[in-house]
Amino acid sequence: MNEPVGYVYSWSDQYIYVLITSDIYKPSIGDIMYVKTSDRYVLLQVIGYEGEVPVPPSSIVKEPYSKPPLYSIAKTMYAKTILFFEIRMIKTETGEYPVVTKPTQPPSLDSIVYLITRGDSESEKIMNYLSQGVKAVKELSEPVPVAWLRSGVASLDILRREKYFENAKLLVDLKTIVPKHILVTGQTGSGKTTSIMGIVTQWCLRSEPNISWLIIDRHGEYSIWRNNSFLDLLSKAVSLNRNMDSLEINVYVLESSRESFEKPNQFINRLTGSIDLTNIDISDLASILELPIEQISELEELVNLVTNLFEVVKDSNLLPIEWVNVFVKDSEGTGNLLALIPLLVDNVIRYEGIGEREKKGLYETILRTIGINIHRLRMYRRILLSNLSLRIERKNLKTQTGYETISVIDDSNSVFKTTILVKNPWFLVKVLTALLSALNKIRGTSSPVLSKLKILDSLKQDENILQKLYGGSINLDNVVNKLNSDRSSIVILDVSKIPSVQADIVVMSVLRRVFEQRVYMGVDKSSMLPKLAVVSEEAPLYLNPEKVSSPYNVFARIAREGRKFGIGLIAITQIATEIEKQILANFNTLIVLRTKHSSDLNYFKNIGIPSETLTSLGDREGYLYTSDLSVKEPIPVYIPGYFDYIDYITEEYSKSVREKESFEETGRKVFSIISRREGVKQ
Known part of the structure; x- marks a missing residue:
């Protein structure tokens, strides 16, 4: 039988003060107490405490290391509590059910107060009532026990057996919430x-x-x-x-x-x-770029311009369709096209009259149609390389008269793997040649780089046999x-x-x-x-x-x-x-x-969570609030970690393995017996 710990001593606004009379109990933040009436239980939650020795301080002045003269005097202790839940039983035609509500009235003064303690039959019954009474508004179709109800704070594992009610589970329908x-x-x-x-x-x-x-x-x-x-x-x-x-x-x-x-x-x-860069596009990059909307829109227009050039390349059969699909998918530029843009700046645009009055080729088209000058192009080049963790690598191509240098992509430090078409200089030459040829076809403007690229493209490179277009395994x-x-x-x-x-x-x-x-x-x-x-x-x-x-x-x-x-x-x-x-x-x-952040404490206090308890909670102790339960109030719970289920799951799993092995062994014996009988008949 649970022993009383005190009496309701006074009320003050939303607080209920409990005078502690037990010699062995001292109030702790988060403890749950209850008052039992003829037809209900009123639950109180401890959020503070007060105490004093009811004599003047001068009366207990003592010499150093000596006991005070009033050492054995009775002390006064109060638990500062708030109304928590009210549980009553409702009888229907199908049986008796617990109903949990938020109390609207305090318990009577002088009411006996008990502490909810695991192992006490009354406390176990109350917590089971609470578990049943806070069920979802609609009947749970597929309930999942996500938490155990608790009656206080267990700062140490050894205290869990006093505070956690493993049989009083909080059931929710995860599919709904x-x-x-x-x-x-x-x-x-x-x-x-x-x-x-x-x-x-x-x-x-x-x-x-x-x-x-x-x-x-x-x-x-x-x-x-x-x-x-x-x-x-x-x-x-x-x-x-x-x-x-x-x-x-x-x-x-x-x-x-x-x-x-x-x-x-x-x-x-x-x-x-690693990731195939084909899976990424400008919308994915835009979501993490720290750029104004105007600049993101400008970058999108640049991507669209190059995408349109690839559409012309495809229609004009300037490259194999498989190559074009590496850069353009469903009429949208892929991540490989994003990787190509810095290469266009380094291998093409920088030679198209940047410092001259007359702009040419691709740079002239970009400047006239989109309004992006070389300074912003270089900025977008840095942004694309940095965010995709790509680097520029210079490659020397041997020609009949010497060497030509061309920039390619190095993706060795990136999780995003590009196509071989932007990493191999000879394949890149073919791609750039096709793009500039397409530009010349639709706008009638020729890039000064095109003739050099055509010469490189005409060189036969037997060792460059294309084996795999796409990079990345995921x-x-x-x-x-x-x-x-x-x-x-x-x-x-x-x-x-x-x-x-x-x-x-x-x-x-x-x-x-x-x-x-x-x-x-x-x-x-x-x-x-x-x-x-x-x-x-x-x-x-x-x-x-x-x-x-x-x-x-x-x-x-x-x-x-x-x-x-x-x-x-x-x-x-x-x-x-x-x-x-x-x-x-x-x-x-x-x-x-558990939290100690003042802004969070104030926020949660406003929705009914006692902020006084949040700073002292143990690991995985907390409050669960959801409007999908019948009680729209925070419920003190312990949410078991996966390791809390190790013993149960391991035991059940071992049992199932033994049952399976036993079944298979029985099957082998039956098969053996049948086989021997068939052999005798023959």
Whole structure:
């Protein structure tokens, strides 16, 4: 039987003061107390405490290292609490059910107050009532236990058995809440990443394949493959869930210089490699460039001009169609065309009368039609090379009279691999010759470089046999297709081994294509696909007030419109208030972990989370708020990390393996017996 810890002593505005009478209990921030009445429980949460020795300080003056004369006097202690929840039982024709509401009245003065403690039967019953009573507004179709209810703060693991109620789980329908966006916030080390890992693990273990996951792994935490790692546990959880037989876990580890493919088990495909630059275009680059809209538009016009020249090259059969497709795809310039622009500046435009009154060739066309002078062309050259991590390399070509120098692309330090057509000088000569010939054909203007290029192009180079047009082992179109398939999948995009600028381009490219494909499908058709959860750390990188104003920011578009097309953000951040206010308001579910940032404390206090408790929470302890529960109030929870499930999943997995081996052994024995009998008959 639970012993009382005190009495309701006084009320003051929204605070309830509990006089502590227990000799062994001292109030702790976050503790949950309850008052039991004839028909309900009123729960109180401790947010502070006060105490005093009720005598004048001068009465307890003592000599150094001696006990005060009033050492044994009774002390007065108060717990400062707030109204938390009210639980009552409602009888219906089908049975008796707990209903949880926000209290509107304080408990009576002098009411006996108890502490909720794990192991006490009354406390266990109350927390189970709370778990059942905060269920979703609509009946859960596919509930996933994402958290355990807690009755206080467990700063040490050993204290968990007192505060965490593992049987009182918080059930949510992830398929419903994901498209409405989830914000996970807390300071460094509060357990944000491992909390998400735990939620994904539980989804694999308990749910049906109704969600696809795009996990943007910026720190290489999700993609690690070893015994009892997140990835290992995830695949075991999938194998234990018969509904997930067809689920694929695709891991893409982006590196600039290493390529490999591994298949550790039937569920996981792990591909390490680089990106085919053909998959990138100017829209992907524009989303991360720190440029005014006017300059981005100017760069887009330059890309369009060169794209149009390639269309003329194709129509005039100046290059093989396969070559043209490397630079132009669906009438849009590819990333290889972006890599070509610096080469046009270095190999062509610099020789077309830059310092002279009369401009010529391609430079004259660019200056007259777009208005881009040589200074801005050089600026765009630097921007393209820098953001794609490409370098210019000078190559000497041997001719009949000596040597000619030509600039080519070196992509050895970039995750984006260009076509051989811009890396091999002889192939590049053919491309430049075709472009300038096309320019001469449509505008009647001849570049002074064209004659030199034609001479180089006429030289026979037997050693330059084209074997592979495209670079890179990872095609982003394949990634996008997996995420927009009618079958659920998990895609982990590990960008931890490449510079942040390259990582941003890859992420924006994948996400923009996924979103635009679903928009093109329309609301009705996209609603037939699995919902898509986009897990992204460092959310303010994309959602701060400066970035969300850009029309190229796909994260901001998804935050505003993604719900209609079944795409939701799971945004992870250290400081929630760095996210733009309107975007922040669009997050329907909040998981708030330990934080000491004053701006966040004030923000969360305004939505009902007791800020006094946030600074002292343990790892993965926090508050979960979502409007999809029947109670629109923050609920104190512990969100288990993936490692909290290791013992259970490992035991169940080992059991399933033994059962399978036993079944196979039985099958072999039966087959052997049948074979022997058939042999006797013959």
